Amino acid sequence: MTEQNPDLERILIPTDVIQKRVQEMAAQINKDFANIDRLYMIGILKGAFIFMADLTRHLTIPHVVDFMALSSYGKTTTIGEVRILMDLREPIDGQHVMIVEDIVDSGITLKYLYKILKDRNPASLHTCVLVRKKRDNGGFPFDYVGFEIPDVWVVGYGLDFADRYRTLPYVAELKREVYNP
Numbered sequence: 001m002t003e004q005n006p007d008l009e010r011i012l013i014p015t016d017v018i019q020k021r022v023q024e025m026a027a028q029i030n031k032d033f034a035n036i037d038r039l040y041m042i043g044i045l046k047g048a049f050i051f052m053a054d055l056t057r058h059l060t061i062p063h064v065v066d067f068m069a070l071s072s073y074g075k076t077t078t079i080g081e082v083r084i085l086m087d088l089r090e091p092i093d094g095q096h097v098m099i100v101e102d103i104v105d106s107g108i109t110l111k112y113l114y115k116i117l118k119d120r121n122p123a124s125l126h127t128c129v130l131v132r133k134k135r136d137n138g139g140f141p142f143d144y145v146g147f148e149i150p151d152v153w154v155v156g157y158g159l160d161f162a163d164r165y166r167t168l169p170y171v172a173e174l175k176r177e178v179y180n181p
């Protein structure tokens with residue numbers, strides 16, 4: 001049995017449940033994109049690196065992986081501006097593109113990124129999110145969602161608090177006193 005970190009309130013999504021769901025999501029993507037030349041998978045750093053690695057290893061359709069890094073200062077403003085820290089290696093015009101995110105909270109990041117990438121004229125643009133918080137996500141439609149979770153601070157499977165806990169194999173709720181002492 002895994003010994004639980006004392007900073008964690010409870011495990012929300014156990015390791016085996018995540019792995020099974022990621023396989024299911026990949027199977028659905030394999031089916032939905034069976035007839036395209038290749039799928040351009042874009043992982044959003046840092047949080048999506050583990051989900052992206054697991055998801056893409058279950059893909060049987062032709063695909064390439066790429067990454068973007070975005071700043072998050074916009075989250076605390078009403079403007080919702082998100083800055084690109086690291087951009088894609090290739091142009092995506094005419095390509096079938098899938099954005100891969102670990103979490104959608106306010107929805108600001110994904111909404112902004114979707115607009116930026118849409119303006120680059122991909123053949124199609126879809127979104128794949130491991131967890132979505134049950135709150136107002138800005139009315140943005142997601143194509144593939146792994147889990148819906150309560151509106152609490154979660155860590156693990158790529159998700160962090162101050163860059164810690166990312167490599168836990170499960171998703172857990174962080175104790176309130178850890179992030180709000």
Ligand code: PRP
Binds near residue numbers: 044047107109110
């Ligand atoms: C997280 C996550 C999303 C974003 C979602 O990134 O990876 O990109 O927040 O939040 P939103 O829906 O409120 O916009 P974060 O800024 O924590 O950076 P990180 O992935 O590098 O940890």
